Amino acid sequence: MKTKKRKILRLMRTKQLSFGEAAEKAGSSIGEAGLWAVRDKDFGHAVKVLMLVRQIDFILKWDDAVRSGRPLDALEENCVHLARQLAAQLEQQGLLE
Secondary structure (H helix, E strand, C coil), rough: HHHHHHHHHHHHHHHHCCCCHHHHHHHCCCCHHHHHHHHHHHHHHHHHHHHHHHHHHHHHHHHHHHCCCCCCCCHHEEEEEEEEHHHHHHHHHHCCC
């Protein structure tokens, strides 16, 4: 079990996979990995940190797109809108300043 947890974290960090994708690729079900995240506080905290990093990367990517000054298509505009909503939620939770 310990090696599966490590593999999940490594896949999330190095391959930029979501928690569910990493769990499945590590040979576990999403439910089983979720249970580990609840029962093992250190594993759960590590998962949360990696998920937060992924969200911040998403925000920064679309912030860069806006700052580039190039026209954005409708899909990109939607991603920018979602990134702004996500940033507002993280700021409200005190995770961004």
